[in-house]
Amino acid sequence: MKLSIAFAAVALLAAPAFAEDVKVDPSTVTCNDFSLLDAQNMTTVGIAVKESLKDDARYSALTDEEMTTVAAEACKAYPEGKVVDALKM
Helix, strand or coil: CHHHHHHHHHHHHHHHHHHCCCCCCCCCCEHHHHHCCCHHHHHHHHHHHHHHCCCCHHHHCCCHHHHHHHHHHHHHHCCCCEHHHHHHC
16 A cells, blocks of 8 residues: 555656656647647647747747737637647638
8 A cells, every 4th residue: 555655656746747848749739639738738839839930920029828828819710720820820
């Protein structure tokens, strides 16, 4: 029993470390998938999308939080598309 509790505690402590290494391909994230994400993962996708659109002056000056909000708003207007495409509309 003690081993199970210890293992669970280590797993919980290690989970955030693994989450930081997640790579996102912004060209594949759909607006539907984006809308189902929690706030932390939405921000991760927002950062990846911002990086992919870094040459677009409309998005390069935004903070990560602003980019996430803009992406969410764009996806409301284009829910069946990809996040990057929704931002380009």
